Amino acid sequence: MSALVAYFSAGGVTAGAAAKLAEAVGGVLYKIKPEVPYTAADLDWRDTQSRSTLEMKDPSCRPAMIKDAPDMTAFDTIYLGFPIWWYTAPRIVQTFLETHDFSGKRIVLFATSGGSGLGKTAEDLKPSVSASAVIKDGGIIRGNTTAEDLKNW
Numbered sequence: 001m002s003a004l005v006a007y008f009s010a011g012g013v014t015a016g017a018a019a020k021l022a023e024a025v026g027g028v029l030y031k032i033k034p035e036v037p038y039t040a041a042d043l044d045w046r047d048t049q050s051r052s053t054l055e056m057k058d059p060s061c062r063p064a065m066i067k068d069a070p071d072m073t074a075f076d077t078i079y080l081g082f083p084i085w086w087y088t089a090p091r092i093v094q095t096f097l098e099t100h101d102f103s104g105k106r107i108v109l110f111a112t113s114g115g116s117g118l119g120k121t122a123e124d125l126k127p128s129v130s131a132s133a134v135i136k137d138g139g140i141i142r143g144n145t146t147a148e149d150l151k152n153w
Contacts, residue, residue: 007032033068
């Protein structure tokens with residue numbers, strides 16, 4: 001079995017981190033794509049009415065995504081990446097997790113962040129997967145992280 005490096009990237013930073021990780025672990029790269037792409041205005045966290053702010057304020061929000069993921073049965077480990085929004089994963093990550101069966105899978109979280117860590121993200125995401133899935137923190141991938149730095153993930 002092989003690894004899947006699935007990621008959501010709104011501005012491109014997480015896409016770069018995911019590519020480095022996929023190279024390091026020999027994983028298949030998959031981008032989680034929203035049905036309606038995010039604009040710069042949607043991502044303005046200072047605007048209380050921006051799309052991202054409204055989504056993060058609503059714990060039940062599940063933004064629609066394009067359903068083109070590979071067959072999850074082909075993977076035993078899923079590396080799941082995203083930018084940190086409001087100290088956790090964006091809601092579309094829950095959409096991805098709730099759309100697929102991750103029973104018996106190992107899910108390793110990685111994120112990009114301007115300052116905060118993963119915090120309680122694994123705990124936040126656990127209800128979105130089957131009880132037999134294991135979610136664990138991988139860490140924050142910074143811009144200066146190399147594929148070589150990630151080989152032991």
